[in-house]
Amino acid sequence: MKPIFNISLMCMDFLDIRRQMQISNRRADMYHIDIMDGHFVPNITLSPDLARAISGISDLPLDFHMMVTDPQQYIASCAQAAAALTARGILSFYSPHAEVLSGSAFRIIDRIRAAGFRPGVAVNPETPLSAVLAYLHRLDKVTFMSVDPGFAGQPFIPEVLDKVREAKALRDSDPEKYRFIIEIDGSCNKNTYKLLADAGVQSFVLGSSGLFKNDPDLEKAYDIMKADFEQATGWPAT
Numbered sequence: 671m672k673p674i675f676n677i678s679l680m681c682m683d684f685l686d687i688r689r690q691m692q693i694s695n696r697r698a699d700m701y702h703i704d705i706m707d708g709h710f711v712p713n714i715t716l717s718p719d720l721a722r723a724i725s726g727i728s729d730l731p732l733d734f735h736m737m738v739t740d741p742q743q744y745i746a747s748c749a750q751a752a753a754a755l756t757a758r759g760i761l762s763f764y765s766p767h768a769e770v771l772s773g774s775a776f777r778i779i780d781r782i783r784a785a786g787f788r789p790g791v792a793v794n795p796e797t798p799l800s801a802v803l804a805y806l807h808r809l810d811k812v813t814f815m816s817v818d819p820g821f822a823g824q825p826f827i828p829e830v831l832d833k834v835r836e837a838k839a840l841r842d843s844d845p846e847k848y849r850f851i852i853e854i855d856g857s858c859n860k861n862t863y864k865l866l867a868d869a870g871v872q873s874f875v876l877g878s879s880g881l882f883k884n885d886p887d888l889e890k891a892y893d894i895m896k897a898d899f900e901q902a903t904g905w906p907a908t
Contacts (some may be wrong), residue, residue, distance in 0.1 A: 671870060671873065672770035672906070672908070673867075673873070673874060673875035673899065673903075673907060674699045674851065674853075674872055674874065675699050675700075675873075675874055675876055675895075675907075676698070676699065676700040676701070676702045676733055676853065676873050676875045676876065677694050677698040677699055677700070677701055677702060677875075677876055677881065678770060678872060678875055678876060679702060679703055679706065679720070679724070679742075679805050680704045680715050680716060680877065681812065681877035681878045681881070681882050682706055682882070683882075688727070689888075690888050691724065691727060691728060692727075692886070693888045693889055693892070694730075694892075695727075695728050695729070695730060697889075697892040698720050698730060699730065699731075699873075700730055700731045700732070700733050700763075700873075700901045701724060701728065701730055701731070701732050701733060701906060702733045702735060702855070702875050703720070703721050703724075703732055703734050703735065704716055704735050704737060704739065705718070705734060705735065705738060705744065705748075706737040706738065707737070707738040707739060707740075709738070709739045710737050710738050710767065710770065710819075710865050711737045711819050717751070718744065718747040718748050718751040718785060719751070721748065721751065721752065722751035722752075722754075723736070725751060725752055725753070725754045725755045726754055728755075729755070729758070729760060730760075731760055731761060731762045731763065732751070732752050732755065732757065732762040732763070732767070732858050733762065733763040733790075733811075734748050734752075734762065734764045734765065734787075735762060735765055735792055735813065735855065736764065736765060736766040736767065736792075737767060737792075737819050737907050738766070738767075738770070739770055740770070741764075741766030741767075741770060741771075741778060741829060742774075742778055742781065745764065745781055745782060745787075746785065746831060748764060748785075748787075749785040749786055749787065752787070753786075753850055754785070756786045756801075759770050760786055761786065761787065761788050761851075762786075762788070763787060763790045763810065763811055764782045764785070764787035764788075764789060764790065765789075765790030765792045765811060765813055765864075766778065766782075766792070766793055766800045767791070767792045767793075767794065767819070768791050768792065768793045768794070768797055768801050769794055769797060769801075771791070773843045775802075775805050776782060776808070777803070778902035779805060779808050779809070788810040788811065789794070789808065789810055789811075790808055790809055790810055790811035790812065790813060790850075790853075791809055791811075791812055791813070791856070792813040792814075792815060792819070793812065793813065793814050793815060793833070794815050794818070794819060795815050795816065795817070795818065795827045795829065795845075798833070799836050799837055799840075800831050802864075806837075806840070806848060806850065807847050807848055807873075809850045810849065810851065811850055811851040811852075811853055811873070812837060812850050812851070812852060812853065813853040813854070813855050813873075813875070814830050814833055814834055814837075814852070814853065814854055814855070814871075815830070815855050815856055816830045816854050816855065816856035816857055816862075817855075817856030817857055819896075824856065825857060826856065826857035826861070826862050827843065827856075828865070830854070831865060831866075831869045832852075834852060834854070834866070834869040835869050835870060836873060837850075837870070838852060838870030840870070851871070851872050851873050852870050852871050852872050853871065853872065853873035853874070853875065854866050854871045854872055854873070854874060854875065855875040856875070856877075857880075858874040858876055858877075858880045858896035859876055859878060859879040859880040859898070860880075860899075860902055861902075863898065863902035863903050864875045864902040864903055866881065867902075867903040867905055868903075874899075876895065881895050884898075895907075896908065
């Protein structure tokens with residue numbers, strides 16, 4: 671499969687977001703929407719209301735990354751925000767954190783899928799893959815955090831690569847049972863593309879270091895990103 675470039679809306683210029691989305695609609699594969707509640711992480715960032723506005727001017731799937739203590743609380747509002755896309759057959763992702771799912775994972779995953787989402791899960795750098803193993807077969811995407819959640823611009827945590835390799839080996843051992851996309855969120859850029867691709871990453875969340883700081887002109891920034899990716903990995907970026 672081709673690499674998936676998942677663009678972090680948190681890193682866009684909100685004073686220029688419509689123009690940047692017009693460019694990204696042609697160049698990206700998905701929009702990564704960080705929703706934080708100020709409890710699971712100290713920050714408060716994007717909201718379902720912004721996602722609703724975005725869904726009206728894009729045909730790209732939305733990827734809700736739920737950095738929240740109670741992910742059930744937001745399923746309905748995020749489903750409403752993505753409803754215009756869902757009605758057109760474009761299914762979005764909803765990924766709560768593994769660290770808050772203990773005791774209710776299966777029920778929450780069922781609710782996520784019933785709401786019209788593709789269920790995923792996000793895993794903090796220090797959380798082992800074994801924490802999600804019981805329900806891994808029910809997921810469409812696993813997002814491995816390669817930085818601590820909640821803050822942009824952190825350095826890459828290389829120990830996460832062992833979990834990525836472990837997840838890829840497990841999926842490859844039984845492709846009928848495991849169908850999840852392997853994604854990395856955090857410090858995806860020209861210095862890490864090869865490490866990530868070699869380990870088995872398929873979807874790359876791109877923010878400031880991988881995309882927006884490449885050039886003030888976002889078209890040029892995309893060109894630089896894709897050239898960096900192809901040079902590092904030998905993997906065609908289109």
